[in-house]
Amino acid sequence: MRLTTKGRFAVTAMLDLALREAGGPVTLAGISERQGISLSYLEQLFGKLRRSAIVESTRGPGGGYTLARKAAFISVSQIISAVDEPVDATQCGGKENCRGSQRCMTHDLWTELNATLFDYLSKVSLADLVDKQHAKEVNVIQDQRDIPAQRRARAESPTSAL
Known part of the structure; x- marks a missing residue:
């Protein structure tokens, strides 16, 4: 399996889509902005993903892309194979x-x-990647909550007065 930029970008874009599709179809412009992938490149990738029945498109206002099946049934190898040689x-x-x-x-x-x-x-599976991303986000939030407590603890410690 060739791990090209094309395959990496496709997996990244699909993860972005899977994380956000609960709110309705996700636009390629939104993925482009969040992931720093050119819109024209995403259009090419999603054309291939649509032809491989991995995503579905919805036209018109409020349109965009959704997964064609549950994330648990889409493997990373399927995504890469859909866009790569x-x-x-x-x-x-x-x-x-x-x-x-x-x-x-x-x-x-x-x-x-x-x-x-x-x-x-x-x-x-794409669902595995979603779960890992959610776990990372929870850890970041927890770390951000812990920082003020750690600062207070250091400020209140007897050694901080020295």
């Missing part, structure tokens, strides 16, 4: 002609890497 870490494109007409000595290594990476990303 075929999965391949080999130099030969899997044709086993890495060295002219022969396989290179590391061909099996790269082939196994392809399979391992694809298998891992197939097991990670």
Whole structure:
């Protein structure tokens, strides 16, 4: 699986969409602004995601994109495969002609890497990423609440007077 900018941006945009779609269709302009991805690039990516039945579009005022199925049933590998070329870490494109007409000595290594990476990303769902993002947000909020308490504790400690 090639992890290109295209694939990374698609996963990022899909996570943004999954986090916000409860409020209705999400606009590409909004994703563009929040994630710093050009709108024209997102239009290309979402065209491919729509053709792969990963997202659905709604036209008109209040329109935008929603997930075509529940986030738990959309894997990261599906998102990347929808926007990228075929999965391949080999130099030969899997044709086993890495060295002219022969396989290179590391061909099996790269082939196994392809399979391992694809298998891992197939097991990670968009819902998993949403859950992790929510957990991070909760931790940030908790940390922000703890900072004033930590400052007060330091100010009140006997060693702070020294």
